[in-house]
Amino acid sequence: MKAIMLNPNDNVATAIVDIPAGSLLEVQVDGRVRTVRTVQDIPRGHKLALTVLRKGESVIKYGEVIGVTMNVIDEGEHVHVHNVASRRGRGDLVRKR
Amino acid sequence: MNTENLRFLGFRRLDGSVGLRNHVLVLPTSICSSGTAASISEKVSGAVALYNQCGCCQIGEDIKLTTKTLVGFGKNPNVAAVLVVALGCEEVTYQKVADEIAETKKPVELLVIQDVGGTAKTIERGVSIASRMAKEVSSVEREATRLSELVVALECGGSDWTSGVISNPIVGAMVDRLISAGGTAVFSETTEIIGAEHLLAKRTRNRQVAKKLLRAVARVERRVKQAGVDLREAQPTPGNIAGGLTTIEEKSLGAICKAGKQRLEDVLEYADEIPRTGGLFFMDTPGQDIESITGMVAGGAQMVVFTTGLGTPTGCPIAPVIKVTGNSETFRRMPNDIDLNFGALIQGRETIERAGARLAGELLKVASGKITKAEKSNHIEFAMYRLYPSV
Numbered sequence: 001m002k003a004i005m006l007n008p009n010d011n012v013a014t015a016i017v018d019i020p021a022g023s024l025l026e027v028q029v030d031g032r033v034r035t036v037r038t039v040q041d042i043p044r045g046h047k048l049a050l051t052v053l054r055k056g057e058s059v060i061k062y063g064e065v066i067g068v069t070m071n072v073i074d075e076g077e078h079v080h081v082h083n084v085a086s087r088r089g090r091g092d093l094v095r096k097r
Numbered sequence: 098m099n100t101e102n103l104r105f106l107g108f109r110r111l112d113g114s115v116g117l118r119n120h121v122l123v124l125p126t127s128i129c130s131s132g133t134a135a136s137i138s139e140k141v142s143g144a145v146a147l148y149n150q151c152g153c154c155q156i157g158e159d160i161k162l163t164t165k166t167l168v169g170f171g172k173n174p175n176v177a178a179v180l181v182v183a184l185g186c187e188e189v190t191y192q193k194v195a196d197e198i199a200e201t202k203k204p205v206e207l208l209v210i211q212d213v214g215g216t217a218k219t220i221e222r223g224v225s226i227a228s229r230m231a232k233e234v235s236s237v238e239r240e241a242t243r244l245s246e247l248v249v250a251l252e253c254g255g256s257d258w259t260s261g262v263i264s265n266p267i268v269g270a271m272v273d274r275l276i277s278a279g280g281t282a283v284f285s286e287t288t289e290i291i292g293a294e295h296l297l298a299k300r301t302r303n304r305q306v307a308k309k310l311l312r313a314v315a316r317v318e319r320r321v322k323q324a325g326v327d328l329r330e331a332q333p334t335p336g337n338i339a340g341g342l343t344t345i346e347e348k349s350l351g352a353i354c355k356a357g358k359q360r361l362e363d364v365l366e367y368a369d370e371i372p373r374t375g376g377l378f379f380m381d382t383p384g385q386d387i388e389s390i391t392g393m394v395a396g397g398a399q400m401v402v403f404t405t406g407l408g409t410p411t412g413c414p415i416a417p418v419i420k421v422t423g424n425s426e427t428f429r430r431m432p433n434d435i436d437l438n439f440g441a442l443i444q445g446r447e448t449i450e451r452a453g454a455r456l457a458g459e460l461l462k463v464a465s466g467k468i469t470k471a472e473k474s475n476h477i478e479f480a481m482y483r484l485y486p487s488v
Contacts, residue, residue, distance in 0.1 A: 004443075006262065014258055014341065016443050045258035045341030059343075062261070066292070066347035079343070081329070086344035088291045089321040089328025 003036075003048065005029040007063030012047040012079050014061075019048075039076040047079040059084050103278045105464035106239035107174075107246065107399075111202035114174035114373075115246040117399045117464045119237060120145050120415050121230045122176045123223065124167060126194055127152025127187035133216045134182040137223035143231035144180075147414040147479040152189040159484040164189050166368045166481045169395025171198030171205070175415045177234035178204040180227050182219065185211030204230055239466065245279035247464060248371050250398035250416070251355045252285070254386035256333075257340025257406030261351015263423025263442050264404035270453025271402070271460065272357035272377065279375045283365070283393050284356045287317045288332055288384035292346025293353045297379070301361045309364040313381040332384060336407050355404060367482050368395035386411055387480040390418070400464060402456070410434045412476025417469045419459065436470050 003013040005027050013027045013034075019042040027034045027050065034050055042048045047061070053073040058065045067084040077083075107115035123146040125134035131148050138146035147170060151163045167189065171179045179198050183191035191207060199205040206226050213219045251268060253260055272282045290297060294314045298307040321328045333342040342348045362376040371378055371393070380396060382389040386409065390401055394416045401418040403411060408431040412418050422428050425440030437459060439452050447455075463469055 001445075004262070014262065043341070047341065047343065061347060062350045064293070064296070064346070064350050066350065067344040080341075081338055081343055084343050086292075086327070086329055086346060088345055089288075089318055089332070091322040091325045092327040094322050094325060 001026075001028070003027050003042075005034070005050070006061060008032070009060055009063045011050050011053060011060045013050055014047055015042040015044055018042070018044045037076050039074055040078045042078055049073045049075055049077050049079050051075050053079075103244050103461065104241045105244070105247065105461045106466065107242040107464065108177065108237050109240055109242070110174050110177075114201070114397075115242045115399075116174035116177065117417060117466075118175040118415065119143070119177045119234050120175055121227050121234060122147070122171060122179045122415060123227060124171055124179055124181050124194070125149045125152075126167060126181060126183040126189045126191040129153065129184040129187060130182045130210055133210060133219055133223070136216070136220045137180070137182065137227055140220075140224045141227040141231055143235065144227045145414050145477060147477065149479070149481075151481055151483065153187045154487045155188060155483075156485055156488050160188055162367060162484055163481055164194060166391065166395040167194055168197045169368050169370070169397070170415060172201050173394060173397060173399070173415055175399050176203065177237065178230040179206075180223060180230065181205065181207045182223060183207065183209045185209045204233070206230075243279060244275060245375055246373065247275070247400075248281045248283065248373060248398045249275060249460065250283050250285070250390060250393035250401045252386060252390055252393075252401055253289075253352050253355060253404040254411060255405040255407035255409040256337050256342060256348060256351065257424060258342065259423035259440070259443070260404055260406040261347070261354055263439055264406070264421050265351055265354035266449045267423070267439055267442070267452040267456055268355040268402055268404055268421065269357035270449050271456040272355070273359055274453060274457045275460070276357070276359045276376055281371060281373055281375050281378065282356070283371050283378040283380055283396065283398055285380040285382040285389045285393055286352065286384045287313050287381050288345070289352045290314060290349050291318060291328075292344070293349035297353060297356070297361055300358075302363065306361060306363055310361070310379060313364060317383075340406055365396065367392045371396040371398060373397070383482055385480070387478045388482045391479055391481055400460070402460065405435065408434060410471065410474065410476050411478050412469075412471030412474070414477040414479055417463050418471045418476075419463055419469050420471065421456065433474060434470055
């Protein structure tokens with residue numbers, strides 16, 4: 001096992017070891033197995049997309065929304081601060097008066 | 098395991114509370130007396146000082162909060178006796194601090210540097226008083242105590258992906274056991290429930306508590322928005338991000354796992370007295386670990402369970418801090434700072450439940466006197482939350 005899914009509704013998995021690009025992974029949750037091939041190196045502890053994510057789509061981990069994608073993310077791609085934004089505490093988006 | 102019969106060995110105080118440690122606390126009422134207080138405690142075995150950076154040039158609610166926090170430390174059951182050290186001209190009313198702590202019936206004495214005649218004389222008299230106190234309190238013996246006397250503070254710091262997946266859920270399992278056995282747990286860091294508050298609000302004792310919780314979160318989020326920045330500049334921290342955490346929502350969803358699954362009884366203000374009624378409480382504190390721990394210990398928590406992914410040395414002047422990680426690499430790298438490693442759990446070698454039971458066992462040992470790594474290394478980090486800048 002190289003990556004884990006925490007909730008059946010999640011669209012990302014977490015790498016529990018460093019995973020090189022091109023690895024075929026089996027990710028289990030609730031007795032079901034999903035397969036996904038990494039298209040990039042995924043560092044240990046970082047997330048990868050289990051499916052294609054559209055721009056503006058919610059990223060789900062723990063079965064809850066952890067952020068929103070800033071662009072299209074391919075299946076097996078690294079999901080992190082470069083392509084996911086937080087929806088909370090966004091003072092930068094508050095229009096200056 | 099029959100949780101009803103669980104006991105630990107603690108020091109029974111005259112006000113009925115039970116301490117896990119038997120400290121003589123040298124308590125400076127302002128930054129100007131902090132150095133003198135440290136000089137006294139260094140010369141007395143059994144004494145400890147906290148380094149107070151506040152106490153003067155504070156306005157309104159801010160000075161009240163500082164006073165409340167100092168009094169809370171003095172009243173904490175882990176403290177057997179208190180020597181208050183004041184400069185004399187500070188804003189904190191030092192006599193009030195001494196008097197309020199004395200309500201617990203523990204020995205309290207006050208030295209005022211400007212009255213005594215300078216620091217040399219204060220240190221000399223302080224050492225003599227603290228030594229006498231240390232000798233007196235050393236005759237108190239531990240006795241078997243029910244878990245209903247125990248208030249455990251929960252903290253996480255230096256989080257990485259393992260925190261929300263391994264160590265926090267294990268602490269959560271431990272907390273569920275503790276509360277089933279009549280104990281009390283408190284968690285904090287309002288910033289670090291942003292994005293997970295809806296889950297906590299669903300399990301509050303009543304709607305008022307849910308409202309209080311949501312108001313506290315809205316307050317901190319409003320402050321970030323007023324600063325005009327993306328919270329991600331500070332939260333998750335650069336280390337959290339390197340460790341795989343992408344957003345505050347993700348960090349928060351992992352952080353709340355340490356609060357287990359029990360009902361949330363109430364939301365407390367910073368340094369408010371934590372009711373020893375059993376059950377789970379939330380304290381509205383900032384996300385800075387030391388300020389958060391200080392608030393909960395001022396509220397009466399006698400020990401801290403601290404999860405970390407990246408590793409942190411944090412301790413507390415008067416409460417044992419048990420450091421727990423789910424990251425085996427971190428445990429190997431920082432062996433003198435972290436007490437327990439549950440990294441093997443990810444390979445399926447232990448369940449969350451079993452690990453939670455193992456942690457509960459360690460908790461009782463530390464409560465009964467087993468020294469933590471932070472205590473061994475003399476980590477006494479202390480910082481108070483401030484409402485306003487100094488004036």
